Amino acid sequence: MTQIRCVRFQCAIAGHPTPWSTWDKEGIIVTPTARIAVKEVDDLRFLEIDEVTFDDAGLYRITLENDYGRIEATARLDVIGRSRYSRSPSARSVRASSSRRNAHIHRRIMGPSTAIGGRMALATGYRGSSVPSCKFYHNGYELEEDDERVQIVVNEREALLCIDNVTEADEGLYTCILQGEHEPLLSSTWVQFQSTEDEALAARLREPRISRSLPTQLQAYERDTVDLCLELECAEPYSYTWTRNGELLPDDEDFNQIDHGNGILCLRINDAFDLDTGEYACEVRTAAGLTCSTACQLNITDAEEERLSALAQHECQPTLLKSPLPLLTTVGAAEVAFCARVYPPEANVQWFVGGREIVEENEDEASEHESFDDDDDDEDNDGAVIKGNGNPSVYL
Incomplete structure (x- = not known):
C-alpha cells in the first residue's frame, strides 16, 4: 500500500x-x-x-x-x-x-398493456440505501390513494401504482417521483388502453426488438471508462441482465447498469482492466417470457505511451468538481442552461442526453441532429450551444 x-x-x-x-x-x-x-x-x-x-x-x-x-x-x-x-x-x-451510495432508477416506470375496465399496474424499479418517499402524478395532478381504485405501494426495490376498473379518462402521462436522501428521481410514461382484453393480450405478446445492437468488436485501453450501449424497442415491462463470458455481472461501482428510460440500455465499466476483456451480452426479457439479446467482444489493452505521458502531466485523472443540477422548466421555454465544473480545465467535455451525445448547433449552418421518439413525443437537441471547453466551468 x-x-x-x-x-x-x-x-x-x-x-x-x-x-x-x-x-x-x-x-x-x-x-x-x-x-x-x-x-x-x-x-x-x-x-x-x-x-x-x-x-x-x-x-x-x-x-x-x-x-x-x-x-x-x-x-x-x-x-x-x-x-x-x-x-x-x-x-x-x-x-x-x-458516504451513501447514489440512488438511481434502474427500471423506468412501465406497465403491461391494459384493456378498458381492467387493472393497470405501473412499476418503477430503483436502487438506493433507503426507502424513499414516492408520489405519482397523472397529467400533472398528484394521485392520492383511496380504498376503491387507487393503491400506491413502495418497498425497498420498487414503487407500484395500481388503478382498478380503468376508463379512457385514466389515459395520459404518468410520472413517478422518488425522493429521499438524494436528488429527486423522476420517470414518466404515456399510457393508452386497449379496447378489449384480446387486444391487450396481443400487445403483451409482441416480441421485444433490439433496434441498435452492441458493436461486434470494441477496443479500449486500461483505466478507460467503457460504455456498452444498445437501443431497444419494447412497449411492455421488461427486465435485463448483463453477462461477461456467460457469467452474470453485478450492478455495482465497477459495473454500472443504466436504463436511460428511452429504450437505451448501457453497461458502464469503470476503470477498465485487461482482465475485463471478454464477450459481453445483454438479454432482455418481457413479463410474458419473450427475449432478445445482443453481444460484443471487448478487448482491453495496455495504454499507449503517449496516453500515459498525457496522464502524467496531471496529478489526477479528469474529474467533475460540480455536476449539473436538476432543472424544472416548461415546454417551449426559450432557453435552458446546465453548468458543470471540471478539473483539469483543459479536459475534453462531452454532453449527453438520454445516452445520446449532444451536438453543438453551428451558428452559420444548422447541423442535422438525430431526433428520438419516445411514445410519440419528439425531442431533439436543435439549437444546443456548448461553451467553456478549456475552462474550469463548462456550459450547455
Whole structure:
C-alpha cells in the first residue's frame, strides 16, 4: 500500500462573504502533517493524503461556514488490499466514494398493456440505501390513494401504482417521483388502453426488438471508462441482465447498469482492466417470457505511451468538481442552461442526453441532429450551444 499515489478530496465552493472551510475525519479535525496537506486554490478546496494506509479509511467531511449559514459535504475513503481481480496493489486499490451510495432508477416506470375496465399496474424499479418517499402524478395532478381504485405501494426495490376498473379518462402521462436522501428521481410514461382484453393480450405478446445492437468488436485501453450501449424497442415491462463470458455481472461501482428510460440500455465499466476483456451480452426479457439479446467482444489493452505521458502531466485523472443540477422548466421555454465544473480545465467535455451525445448547433449552418421518439413525443437537441471547453466551468 505504500506505493499508492496521493489521494485527493476536492470541493468547489461559492458564497458571499467567502466561507471558511474545515476538514474532519469521523468528527476529528484534520490537521496538516508531512503526509496530509490542506490546500485552497481560488474557489477550490483540497485535502491530499500521501502514502495511504489502512488507518486513513473513514468518513471525511468538509464544512463551509460564513456569517449567514453553514453547509457540509461528506465522502468515504475505503482502503482495500487488492483490486477486484486480486492483482497486486495499485492506485485502483484506494477508492473515495459518497458516504451513501447514489440512488438511481434502474427500471423506468412501465406497465403491461391494459384493456378498458381492467387493472393497470405501473412499476418503477430503483436502487438506493433507503426507502424513499414516492408520489405519482397523472397529467400533472398528484394521485392520492383511496380504498376503491387507487393503491400506491413502495418497498425497498420498487414503487407500484395500481388503478382498478380503468376508463379512457385514466389515459395520459404518468410520472413517478422518488425522493429521499438524494436528488429527486423522476420517470414518466404515456399510457393508452386497449379496447378489449384480446387486444391487450396481443400487445403483451409482441416480441421485444433490439433496434441498435452492441458493436461486434470494441477496443479500449486500461483505466478507460467503457460504455456498452444498445437501443431497444419494447412497449411492455421488461427486465435485463448483463453477462461477461456467460457469467452474470453485478450492478455495482465497477459495473454500472443504466436504463436511460428511452429504450437505451448501457453497461458502464469503470476503470477498465485487461482482465475485463471478454464477450459481453445483454438479454432482455418481457413479463410474458419473450427475449432478445445482443453481444460484443471487448478487448482491453495496455495504454499507449503517449496516453500515459498525457496522464502524467496531471496529478489526477479528469474529474467533475460540480455536476449539473436538476432543472424544472416548461415546454417551449426559450432557453435552458446546465453548468458543470471540471478539473483539469483543459479536459475534453462531452454532453449527453438520454445516452445520446449532444451536438453543438453551428451558428452559420444548422447541423442535422438525430431526433428520438419516445411514445410519440419528439425531442431533439436543435439549437444546443456548448461553451467553456478549456475552462474550469463548462456550459450547455
